[in-house]
Amino acid sequence: MSSLWTPEQVAFRDEVRTFLREKLSPVTRDKVRRGLALQKQDHEDWHDALAEKGWYAGFWPKEYGGAGWDAAQTFIFNDEYAYHGAPWVLPYCVNYVGPVIFTYGNDDQKARFLPDIVSNKVRFCQGYSEPGAGSDLASLRTRAVRQGDHYVVNGSKIWTSHAHFADWIFCLVRTDTDVRPQAGISFLLIDMKTPGIEVQPITTIEGHHHVNAVFFSDVKVPVENLVGQENAGWTYAKFLLGHERMISADTGKTRRHLERAQALAEERGLQDDPGHKAQMAQFHVDLKALEWLTLRLVQTSDQHAPGVEASMLKIRGTELQQRVGEYAFDLLGLEGAAFDIAEPETDETPLSGIARDMLLQKATTIWGGSNEIQRGIVAKHTLGLR
Ligand SMILES: Cc1cc2nc3c(=O)[nH]c(=O)nc-3n(C[C@H](O)[C@H](O)[C@H](O)COP(=O)(O)OP(=O)(O)OC[C@H]3O[C@@H](n4cnc5c(N)ncnc54)[C@H](O)[C@@H]3O)c2cc1C
Structure with missing residues (x-):
């Protein structure tokens, strides 16, 4: 290239x-x-x-x-x-909340958070999804009620990645229930040490703990932690989601996983198998097309305002990752489950990430807004529907 x-x-x-x-x-x-x-x-x-x-x-x-x-x-x-x-x-600080703060935050918030983010002194997590509010994010119900100089927050978030590592959570909360759903949402920064916050681990299919449920019971949040205008959070939320999707093509990881699949095929004596060669050729063609699509988009789009391009990258990138992962897992055959899942911490086999990666990659077409939703965004844009 x-x-x-x-x-x-x-x-x-x-x-x-x-x-x-x-x-x-x-x-x-x-x-x-x-x-x-x-x-x-x-x-x-x-x-x-x-x-x-x-x-x-x-x-x-x-x-x-x-x-x-x-x-x-x-x-x-x-x-x-x-x-x-x-x-x-971990993208929550640098890719997500940081750009929201420097684009929509006030001077105090910029001075308070940006130097600590850029020097890795503070960690955030992302409190968007709720039980019952994933794809239909605007239906979220975690409530923030203004009482004098603070909000009182009640409700819960789910699938909150790395909440157990985080000092802060940036949260979408409902501040008005009498308007259409998108018009009553605000963007709050909440200190994870505030009384009333509980983090519960969720173990995902590959056996790791990286996501959590987060519960809020009468959590007091100072008004100065509101980013931008009250009830304008939906605008900031969408801006942030564009950044989330822009980094999901992950071409470098797919290249590494393709090399791993080839090494495994060679170890199994399959390198000259016509089916294997045809499959690898197809993967390389698809990866090259994705790299060129990415390149075209990064050279023509303003990365600070990613739009429908981000959805296209997410769809193509995550689906290719999954196909490569599933192919490598097929090459492992029955051994996949035996040496890959049972004892991850003591496993010395160099090819051993394959089963865990394949399982983890199931989530890539879900997180950041499922690929079905991304296809809807691309279709609306292409057909000129708004
Ligand atoms: C590993 C992992 C980490 C995550 N990390 C975070 C995080 O840190 N912070 C956070 O806030 N969230 C996080 N999420 C949540 C993620 O954003 C949601 O799971 C995602 O938006 C889908 O929402 P849902 O799970 O409620 O599924 P639902 O919205 O219930 O969807 C279920 C199925 O229905 C389909 N569907 C729904 N609506 C439509 C439609 N209109 N058209 C077509 N199909 C539709 C979906 O595509 C999906 O297949 C994470 C998720 C995972 C799996």
């Missing part, structure tokens, strides 16, 4: 690769490659290394402590670190 890039972009890719080789701990890389659970410290160490280099929030404007990367640099960085097995940069 190098001919598609400018000399400066090629040099930047080399710089990212060198940094990854020098700074990424082999232990963490191995955990990522084998699909093992990352501990809070693994994320912290990696985030610290990025923050020290000035790359933790690389795409942020320089005035807020970012490196001012353009969309192509952001893509190159994401692609390389995923390919090399660096941990996912």
